[in-house]
Amino acid sequence: MGRRQAASVKPAEAEEARRTALRAEQAYVTRVYERLDEERGSAEAALREGPAAGGGNVFQARVESAVATEEAARRLARLAGVEHGLCFGRIDHRADADGPGDTFYIGRIGLRDADREPMLIDWRAAAARPFYTATPGAPGTLARRRHLHLRHREVARLDDEVFDLEGLDEAERRGIVGEAALLATLRRGRTGRMSDVVATIQEEQDQVIRSGLQGVLVVQGGPGTGKTVAALHRAAYLLYTHRDVLERRGVLVVGPNATFLRYIEQVLPGLGETDVALATVGELYPGLKATARDTPEVAVLKGDIRMADVVAAAVRERQRTPADGLRVDADGLTLVVDAEACEQIRDRARGLRLPHNVQRRRFVHDMLEALATNRAEQYERIMDEPLEQLAGSGEMPKWLQELIDEAEDEPLLDETDLRLAKEALWQEPAVRKALDELWPELTPQQLLADLYASTDVLARLGEQAGLPGCDLLHRPPGSAWTVSDVPLLDEAAEHLGEDDSAERARRRAADAARAEEARYAAEVMESTGGTNMIPISDLISAGELAERHSDGGPPLTTAQRAMSDRQWAYGHVIVDEAQELSEMAWRAVMRRVPTRSLTVVGDIAQTGSAAGAASWGQMLDRYVPGRWREQRLMVNYRTPAAIMRVASDVLAAVAPDQTPPEPVRDDGPPPRAVALPVAGLPALVRDELAGIGDGAEGRLAVITSAARHAAVLEVLPDAAVGATPEALDSPTVVLTAEEAKGLEFDSVVVVDPAGVLAESPKGGQDLYVALTRPTRRLTIVHDGDLPPLLSGSLAGG
Numbered sequence: 045m046g047r048r049q050a051a052s053v054k055p056a057e058a059e060e061a062r063r064t065a066l067r068a069e070q071a072y073v074t075r076v077y078e079r080l081d082e083e084r085g086s087a088e089a090a091l092r093e094g095p096a097a098g099g100g101n102v103f104q105a106r107v108e109s110a111v112a113t114e115e116a117a118r119r120l121a122r123l124a125g126v127e128h129g130l131c132f133g134r135i136d137h138r139a140d141a142d143g144p145g146d147t148f149y150i151g152r153i154g155l156r157d158a159d160r161e162p163m164l165i166d167w168r169a170a171a172a173r174p175f176y177t178a179t180p181g182a183p184g185t186l187a188r189r190r191h192l193h194l195r196h197r198e199v200a201r202l203d204d205e206v207f208d209l210e211g212l213d214e215a216e217r218r219g220i221v222g223e224a225a226l227l228a229t230l231r232r233g234r235t236g237r238m239s240d241v242v243a244t245i246q247e248e249q250d251q252v253i254r255s256g257l258q259g260v261l262v263v264q265g266g267p268g269t270g271k272t273v274a275a276l277h278r279a280a281y282l283l284y285t286h287r288d289v290l291e292r293r294g295v296l297v298v299g300p301n302a303t304f305l306r307y308i309e310q311v312l313p314g315l316g317e318t319d320v321a322l323a324t325v326g327e328l329y330p331g332l333k334a335t336a337r338d339t340p341e342v343a344v345l346k347g348d349i350r351m352a353d354v355v356a357a358a359v360r361e362r363q364r365t366p367a368d369g370l371r372v373d374a375d376g377l378t379l380v381v382d383a384e385a386c387e388q389i390r391d392r393a394r395g396l397r398l399p400h401n402v403q404r405r406r407f408v409h410d411m412l413e414a415l416a417t418n419r420a421e422q423y424e425r426i427m428d429e430p431l432e433q434l435a436g437s438g439e440m441p442k443w444l445q446e447l448i449d450e451a452e453d454e455p456l457l458d459e460t461d462l463r464l465a466k467e468a469l470w471q472e473p474a475v476r477k478a479l480d481e482l483w484p485e486l487t488p489q490q491l492l493a494d495l496y497a498s499t500d501v502l503a504r505l506g507e508q509a510g511l512p513g514c515d516l517l518h519r520p521p522g523s524a525w526t527v528s529d530v531p532l533l534d535e536a537a538e539h540l541g542e543d544d545s546a547e548r549a550r551r552r553a554a555d556a557a558r559a560e561e562a563r564y565a566a567e568v569m570e571s572t573g574g575t576n577m578i579p580i581s582d583l584i585s586a587g588e589l590a591e592r593h594s595d596g597g598p599p600l601t602t603a604q605r606a607m608s609d610r611q612w613a614y615g616h617v618i619v620d621e622a623q624e625l626s627e628m629a630w631r632a633v634m635r636r637v638p639t640r641s642l643t644v645v646g647d648i649a650q651t652g653s654a655a656g657a658a659s660w661g662q663m664l665d666r667y668v669p670g671r672w673r674e675q676r677l678m679v680n681y682r683t684p685a686a687i688m689r690v691a692s693d694v695l696a697a698v699a700p701d702q703t704p705p706e707p708v709r710d711d712g713p714p715p716r717a718v719a720l721p722v723a724g725l726p727a728l729v730r731d732e733l734a735g736i737g738d739g740a741e742g743r744l745a746v747i748t749s750a751a752r753h754a755a756v757l758e759v760l761p762d763a764a765v766g767a768t769p770e771a772l773d774s775p776t777v778v779l780t781a782e783e784a785k786g787l788e789f790d791s792v793v794v795v796d797p798a799g800v801l802a803e804s805p806k807g808g809q810d811l812y813v814a815l816t817r818p819t820r821r822l823t824i825v826h827d828g829d830l831p832p833l834l835s836g837s838l839a840g841g
């Protein structure tokens with residue numbers, strides 16, 4: 045870290061200097077917190093006061109104050125999130141000929157004093173950048189970087205890195221204090237939640253964080269290189285730098301499972317950002333929270349890009365024409381539309397290039413017209429029969445013949461007749477049934493459930509799309525939706541258009557809410573003196589006022605609005621553990637960010653899903669051919685070197701073309717392998733928990749093969765299980781390797797490594813993932829032979 049100490053300072057002097065420095069920093073930090081309290085106070089007051097007392101235009105004021113209140117609420121949320129470690133750094137620029145160098149304090153947010161002078165620089169501001177980028181080799185204009193470690197509002201410790209001893213005055217030189225801030229942070233026990241690293245961001249991470257908003261940035265890095273944490277800081281940085289666009293359009297973070305999202309959910313609020321949408325792929329389709337997983341074979345099929353063609357074909361299958369024409373019994377007649385006309389009507393509807401449910405309106409309209417015309421023709425024939433007999437008998441009166449001759453040139457049905465006839469026919473159950481069968485209104489769920497229900501259709505459409513084996517997707521109707529179904533539902537929704545009936549219901553509910561608001565707004569008008577006191581030009585109608593006030597609850601945040609709207613276009617999307625996404629999942633993600641402004645975070649060496657990525661190009665070139673940029677993170681901040689040696693042996697065997705990251709830590713006990721039946725786990729887990737502290741801080745995960753999962757749960761009944769909310773809060777949790785992805789624990793016990801290897805769909809990546817979860821201790825438990833690829837770097841036990 046390139047820290048140079050002032051070696052000549054005597055210990056007593058150094059101690060006194062340290063105390064003086066601490067006192068000075070404490071005084072500054074106290075002032076900063078006082079300022080934070082003042083800002084909170086004024087935001088709270090703005091919220092409490094609500095609508096500003098009316099001047100001449102009470103309605104305009106009400107609307108404006110609603111906006112101000114929303115802003116105050118947002119500001120309050122931002123201020124509430126930054127209490128912990130508000131100020132964490134200080135940079136001293138070198139003195140030069142013009143005088144002493146500037147000193148800046150760096151914090152989670154920017155604060156100015158009552159005179160608008162900066163007290164705290166937001167870590168994302170350009171002025172804070174040297175705090176992250178200065179190195180001994182390239183210090184820029186910095187003389188010193190100081191880390192302030194706070195405990196609540198107290199300054200507990202200082203760490204200095206001095207780049208230019210000459211650039212500091214004598215008192216400052218004596219006051220140089222500290223131990224490398226990064227390593228101190230890394231050695232802390234895990235709390236079950238990811239925390240921000242805003243005080244110790246490393247330079248290669250800083251480049252990721254501050255990379256431009258436009259285009260696709262791939263952050264490729266081995267386990268523990270801080271990809272996730274850097275991506276989250278990037279979200280906060282982008283929101284700060286491009287707030288105008290991103291606050292409106294929103295930022296979405298896609299993570300591998302709900303536990304992972306919970307694990308990271310505190311990072312952004314701690315960085316002052318509370319309005320970011322977090323979702324798994326299983327939650328991308330509003331209204332659904334799919335968590336069930338398919339077998340690897342099925343997941344591979346559902347994730348294949350050719351499924352897009354299968355879904356498109358499944359929709360076309362539902363736009364039928366009867367081979368012998370349509371015949372419907374209605375009104376005592378059998379109405380007929382011949383096969384050729386049916387096909388023409390279908391093709392006309394298809395030609396609209398609109399979604400199926402919208403095309404359906406055209407199809408129904410044209411079919412009703414054809415049926416109505418046919419009915420009129422039949423009626424005419426019926427009417428004509430007695431007339432023809434009359435004419436044949438030669439007894440046709442002249443006046444009647446003239447009328448018949450006149451009518452010859454008139455259309456069978458005029459516009460009004462046609463409309464009425466169509467309306468009448470649409471009320472006929474038999475007509476509706478027939479048209480629904482030919483071109484049904486469909487929800488994505490119906491389409492997919494019907495497709496999965498038919499082995500024949502699956503096989504046929506799969507073959508047509510060049511994707512054999514689709515009959516494997518067969519399953520009974522009513523089965524739970526899986527994560528791999530969600531991109532297919534999304535695909536189907538694109539073809540079908542929004543569900544018309546659901547949309548109508550939503551509109552009705554919104555209308556009702558608006559009516560209620562309008563009533564309320566009218567009451568406000570009345571109680572505040574009526575409309576005649578307000579200049580007409582400034583008047584906002586009750587309806588308009590209601591419109592702006594949502595439906596009575598707290599206003600929806602951008603993230604909430606975005607998450608409930610399938611067609612929302614985000615300003616930026618971050619995909620974590622992105623190597624796991626299938627081709628179809630990428631389609632669903634890309635749909636949500638038409639500007640293609642994305643951060644893609646992952647590690648090809650950790651791809652566990654059989655449908656996941658073998659390379660970034662495989663997934664991204666389709667959307668941004670050759671236009672994505674890659675940044676690599678090479679340093680592992682999580683896993684100590686001895687444990688990484690074991691993991692690296694596995695990586696060399698399962699993915700020899702991948703390079704493991706370089707560990708920065710070299711502490712902790714050596715990893716060990718223990719020959720032990722599952723029944724011996726409770727004692728081992730007890731010892732391990734004792735080894736990582738008092739249990740209040742330390743977290744332990746037992747990562748097991750699926751084969752041993754049930755047996756492990758039986759002997760560890762108190763442990764939390766799987767990707768559940770408790771998983772992060774319990775001292776011990778039992779997980780599969782897939783569930784452990786992205787998480788970390790002080791101690792990890794890997795049970796049945798041979799099983800984990802054998803079950804890994806890609807051939808071993810899951811074992812690599814499991815071995816790279818610990819921050820301090822690793823124990824491998826086996827009851828058969830240890831797989832040879834593990835024995836090289838392990839101590840027996």
Ligand SMILES: Nc1ncnc2c1ncn2[C@@H]1O[C@H](COP(=O)(O)OP(=O)(O)OP(=O)(O)O)[C@@H](O)[C@H]1O
Pocket residue numbers: 226229230239240241244245246249265266267268269270271272273274647681682785786787788816
């Ligand atoms: N600059 C840093 N300062 C302090 N801690 C850091 C820093 N960078 C990373 N870490 C810590 O290292 C650990 C690993 O980070 P993170 O989970 O982001 O890595 P990752 O690359 O996403 O790993 P994986 O691929 O295994 O999911 C976390 O505890 C994180 O807080």
